[in-house]
Amino acid sequence: MLKTFKYIAILEGISTILLFFVAMPMKYLFNHPELIRPFGMTHGILFILYIIFAFLLKEERNWNKNQFALILSASLVPLGTFYIDSKYLKSTN
Incomplete structure (x- = not known):
């Protein structure tokens, strides 16, 4: 499940970047809302999958309240999920 969460975290981060830095500028600067x-x-x-998987992995990974809050809030910031991937989603294998 951790490996799936890692993929979701990376894809969620990429989708945030694409939304904020490609689709929104296309809509508001060039009047082309097709990508929104x-x-x-x-x-x-x-985003929803990221949140669900974070809740599912909370106990398995023994995240304390502060770590869990940081993991959840990282999904709200562009590049935040990339930080979480490097800091908290390391495999124990």
Whole structure:
């Protein structure tokens, strides 16, 4: 399950970057809103999966309240999930 969460975290981070730095500028600077719906939907699904998997892994990974809050809040910041991947999602194998 950790490996899946790592993929979701990375994809969620990429989708956030694409939404904020590609789709939104295309809409607001160039009046081309076509990318908002597909990028936004993809980001929304990945965001929800990220949150669900974080809750599922909380006990397994023994994250304390502060770590868990940081992991959840990282999904709100561009590049935040990349930090979480490098700091908290290291495999024990």
